[in-house]
Amino acid sequence: EIEEVAENSGLMYPLDIGARGSSTIGGNIATNAGGNRVLRYGMTRDMVLGLEAVLADGTVVSSMNEMIKNNAGYDLKQLFIGTEGSLGVVTRAVLRLREQPRSQETLLVAVDRFEQLPELLKVMDGKLGGTLSAFEVMWNEFYCLVTTEPAQQKPPLDQTYPYYVLIEARGGDSETDRARLESALAEVFEAGLVRDAVLAENEAQRRELWAMRDDV
Numbered sequence: 637e638i639e640e641v642a643e644n645s646g647l648m649y650p651l652d653i654g655a656r657g658s659s660t661i662g663g664n665i666a667t668n669a670g671g672n673r674v675l676r677y678g679m680t681r682d683m684v685l686g687l688e689a690v691l692a693d694g695t696v697v698s699s700m701n702e703m704i705k706n707n708a709g710y711d712l713k714q715l716f717i718g719t720e721g722s723l724g725v726v727t728r729a730v731l732r733l734r735e736q737p738r739s740q741e742t743l744l745v746a747v748d749r750f751e752q753l754p755e756l757l758k759v760m761d762g763k764l765g766g767t768l769s770a771f772e773v774m775w776n777e778f779y780c781l782v783t784t785e786p787a788q789q790k791p792p793l794d795q796t797y798p799y800y801v802l803i804e805a806r807g808g809d810s811e812t813d814r815a816r817l818e819s820a821l822a823e824v825f826e827a828g829l830v831r832d833a834v835l836a837e838n839e840a841q842r843r844e845l846w847a848m849r850d851d852v
């Protein structure tokens with residue numbers, strides 16, 4: 637629901653978790669859910685500006701801050717984020733919405749060795765100039781499971797590689813963002829960090845790549 641409300645105002649709530657569509661804001665806050673875009677937007681902790689909670693004895697703790705920068709005193713809301721309801725029930729929250737990205741590019745790459753993954757992340761993060769929004773590593777067993785019947789997706793890349801990474805960039809200009817991603821891809825190929833890759837050509841392909849990750 638929050639996603640719909642945000643979208644209607646041209647904004648977005650960046651939390652993207654497996655339980656999207658069924659989980660509640662209270663549950664997201666209580667578990668400090670991170671999700672697929674944690675690299676770019678942080679965890680739920682980073683999306684909550686303020687909240688109200690009710691303690692076991694009925695005391696209402698109100699910390700409905702609306703500012704990003706508020707460095708005065710104790711940050712009481714943090715006590716209720718990620719503590720699974722053990723200190724109180726969250727009854728209201730002020731969420732930080734973000735601008736909708738104007739472009740989204742998704743890339744799947746195959747990687748040979750585990751040690752190459754941090755290097756790949758480093759190069760991608762550096763080359764993508766702040767637009768890197770997801771870097772989801774999938775082990776071979778997982779990849780085979782979600783790309784073999786009865787799973788619905790077909791393998792976009794051969795099933796023989798040890799690791800696969802879904803990489804997403806969300807930016808402000810589709811032409812330059814695409815060119816930047818292609819240039820980053822060329823660099824990691826040249827450096828021998830990836831063995832094979834597929835870059836989504838359109839929104840349908842982009843969704844198909846993400847469907848693999850979600851099909852757990």
Ligand SMILES: Cc1cc2nc3c(=O)[nH]c(=O)nc-3n(C[C@H](O)[C@H](O)[C@H](O)COP(=O)(O)OP(=O)(O)OC[C@H]3O[C@@H](n4cnc5c(N)ncnc54)[C@H](O)[C@@H]3O)c2cc1C
Binds near residue numbers: 720
């Ligand atoms: C510790 C933890 C971390 C998770 N991190 C991720 C993640 O990074 N990515 C991902 O995809 N999924 C994650 N999940 C799974 C799923 O996204 C979360 O469980 C989901 O956000 C929970 O939302 P829900 O509404 O289904 O809550 P529920 O499953 O109903 O409850 C989850 C917990 O939150 C408490 N709770 C619920 N509502 C409130 C409230 N209003 N006030 C106080 N406490 C409340 C419950 O008591 C319970 O302890 C995580 C689960 C847990 C347990």
